[in-house]
Amino acid sequence: MCAIYSCAMATIVALNGDSADAGLPGVPPTARNTTATFVTPGLHMVERSSLENMLANHTYDGVDVDCVYNTRAWTFQERLLSNRSIYFLDEQVYFHCKKQLLCEDRYISDDTSFYTLDKMRMTSAELKSKTTRAGTYSPLDEFRWYEEIVAEYTAKKMGYPDDIINAFTGIQTMLTRMFDWPFVGGLPTSLLDLALLWTPVTTIERRLTTSQQPSWSWSGWVGRVRYADLVRPGHRPISSLFRPLANYQLATPATIVFECMSAPLKAFELTKVPKGLFDPFQSTSSPITEDSYYVFDSNKRRCGMLIGVPQEHVLSIASGDLKLLALSAWRSNNSLTKNGPVISHLSDNGYFSDEEVYDQAFRDAEWCTYNVMLVRSVGDAYERVAVGQMHVDAWHGAGETRGRFAVN
């Protein structure tokens, strides 16, 4: 699969239309620009849909994406794997290779701000040689490429539940070749501490596949996810901000055995977050999912947040028979002036205000944030329910114990 597209002389991309009956605009008998505006004898004009704009328009839930091609998981992989592409748009043809983006109506290379695997490889190689010389290189720096791909990929549509992995294996193969990442369940195991911190953007539910995908991976769920809720280093290197806390081993099939501190969920109280919560450093148009909960300690002080609790597990939350696992810690979060996470709330009348997630009673210190995973026990193992963040002092006051937890 990987090889078919990467070994081709070029991939012909039918970017137009919503079915295989659309044809390629401009190849007989499929005439293009049949509804052009007349300008003067011998000259017509049509609206220009730049390739860059078409490919950038991909992850807006609830908004119609004009370009059906760009909404599909398989075609996303095919496009990324291609070495060289000939794109048929409604009004003209584009040619994209590793050096140039050419089109019929321009003499020079058109804008290419959309990403390609090759661009990732080049940019990361440059960065690596620079940071290696400075002695600051960390493999964690490469996480951002994975993050970008997953945020787009999980927004795509697919025909069969199993496609979540099938339409991703080619991309995995390429990433393994580029960054030396081994993969389990769609997550790079060498960056697992970060890769576990995905959060849903909307309501998610378990994915039923022939080979069960793990609950700790986005591949085990139906729904779009991202990392921007919990992994937001800004322009700072992640390695200076992030510290893993849990030890783990991988077991088969697709099981992570954590050895880490845990605390019972019943030591805390949860309250559903209000609508319109978002990260003040990101766009208001990408809010935090409403399936999220503020966490309060026994003194009713807000001490954290769990993001994207699947609705099927809301009842088990109420029963309180769940555990929180301490996975990792951040030195500081999204704010430049606070170490703890800062959240913004957009009210109905359009005003918004920033506030700290943690109650003022908690000290705002470096490394005061734990990334936690909420798990529920299923048989003799556990299943991921959600991830979130919590203040370290609240955590220590909750009767933490060390243990081994097999999550699958």
Add this chain to the structure above:
Amino acid sequence: MPCQIALEEDERTGFASIGTSAWLNNGFREYDEYQHLTEPVLYCDCCRHVLRAREFQRRQGRDQSPSVDAQKYPGDFNGLTTCVFLHDDDLDSQEWEAALNDFKVQKPEYSRTVRHHWADVELIKSWLDDCEKDHGPACNEHQTSATDTGSLLLLDVIDDCLAVGNFKDQYFALSYVWGASKQFLTLMENYDQLRQPGTLSKQPLTNTIKDAMTFVKSLGERYLWVDTIVGEFSMIHRGLHLRNPVHNPR
């Protein structure tokens, strides 16, 4: 841009206003020092395309006056970032350029008109050739990285039949959306028949596959890979279940 101002202010005449004194003064009316000018200091690419098309018609002895009702400017016109200019399919661009060599409005440096209804295959072929010849190993990795020794079932667009090739063959791949289309699939039953020359185009192939075959042939190339011909022969692609060949992404 004088053209944009003129177009916005005078919707009745639209593109016909380009080149007129109204158009000229629209661009310069606020500046006294420019009032003596009889032509613009700079022409934008849009105006160049329009003026040159009109001049060409004039020199060919054809009527260059536009019909008025079709001249309304489209609401969101914002120069070249939002529009593509199209020339008639039978026009020879080189002849056009040569004919206007001495015209005071020179051709744009940035943009060019494209063929109206049909893709410029010669241009696409030249991009491909340049990339192969001049872009070095980075762009031509596919020729050396083919380590997969498996065979590939390809469409031979010259002999119009199926062909067994491999990853080292010069072939094009097709990436497209199936949608609700009913796809013709290669199965064990029809495999032998489709190996005979002249059989493929008689099959009920979808338009995108047919056009891709035509396109590959017009480039002077022979092989095309499409996922519907994988059939029972090799891998599962796109969750292609033979009993349920309709690919219906949600």
